Amino acid sequence: MTVQVSESPEGTARIAAHMAEGLQPGDLVLLTGEVGAGKSTFARAAMRALGVEGAIPSPTFTIGRLYSGRGGLPVAHLDLYRIGSIEEEDPGLLTEYLDPRGVVFAEWPGGGSDELARRATRSRAVLIEHIDRDRRSITIRPPGATGASQPG
Numbered sequence: 001m002t003v004q005v006s007e008s009p010e011g012t013a014r015i016a017a018h019m020a021e022g023l024q025p026g027d028l029v030l031l032t033g034e035v036g037a038g039k040s041t042f043a044r045a046a047m048r049a050l051g052v053e054g055a056i057p058s059p060t061f062t063i064g065r066l067y068s069g070r071g072g073l074p075v076a077h078l079d080l081y082r083i084g085s086i087e088e089e090d091p092g093l094l095t096e097y098l099d100p101r102g103v104v105f106a107e108w109p110g111g112g113s114d115e116l117a118r119r120a121t122r123s124r125a126v127l128i129e130h131i132d133r134d135r136r137s138i139t140i141r142p143p144g145a146t147g148a149s150q151p152g
Contacts, residue, residue, distance in 0.1 A: 006136045012038045012128070013045035015138050019126070020049035025073065026100045026121025027143070030109045033128035038136050042126060043105040047075055050103060064097040074102030081108040094119075 006012040023029070029046065031039040044056045051070025056077065059065045064078040076097035083093075098104060098119045109116055117123040122143035129137045 001139060001141050003137060003139045005131065006038070006138055008134060009038065009041050012041050012136060012138065013048075015140075016042040016045035017049035019124075019140055020046035023050065023103050024122070025102060028098075028104045028106065028116055028120035028123040030113050030116065030123060030125045031105060031107045031128070032109065032125065034130060037128040037130055038138075039107045039126075039128055042128060042138070043077055043107060046105065047077065050075055064094070066097065069103070074099045076102060076104045078104065078106040079108060080106060080110060080112060083110075083112065 004015050006015055019029075023046070029043075031043060033039050040058055047056055047067065047069070050073060052067040052075050056067070057065070059077050059079040060081065063080070063083070064076055067075040067077070069075045076099070078094070078097055094116075098116075100121060104116075104120065106116055113125070124143050125139075125141040127137075127139040127141075129139075131137050
């Protein structure tokens with residue numbers, strides 16, 4: 001587990017890009033933290049590091065969006081805030097996003113962390129917490145350590 005402090009959105013982006021260097025097809029990144037902590041900033045920066053180009057809008061109202069990264073790597077960005085429980089949803093709801101040949105970033109996994117992790121080759125958890133108005137604590141748990149007990 002690593003804990004880093006970001007002083008700005010640009011700092012958060014640097015930490016995300018560095019983490020993305022170690023991602024491989026089949027990886028799942030679970031992003032938790034309070035509203036406004038920087039989950040989307042982190043996901044976008046990591047996706048850019050994987051070669052995603054163009055606009056990366058929030059998937060809040062669509063549940064997920066699919067992108068193509070470097071070398072055609074499938075990259076999915078999920079926002080599960082509106083999903084109460086993955087187990088209670090249609091089993092096929094997330095299938096198109098959970099491609100074992102790609103990388104998935106899931107914001108607000110909530111109680112679905114364990115279910116999502118079972119569908120991935122490797123998973124890691126990123127917890128972003130407010131320290132103060134500008135600074136964030138970013139905890140990255142290594143592959144397999146999803147930290148499912150963390151909120152949001």
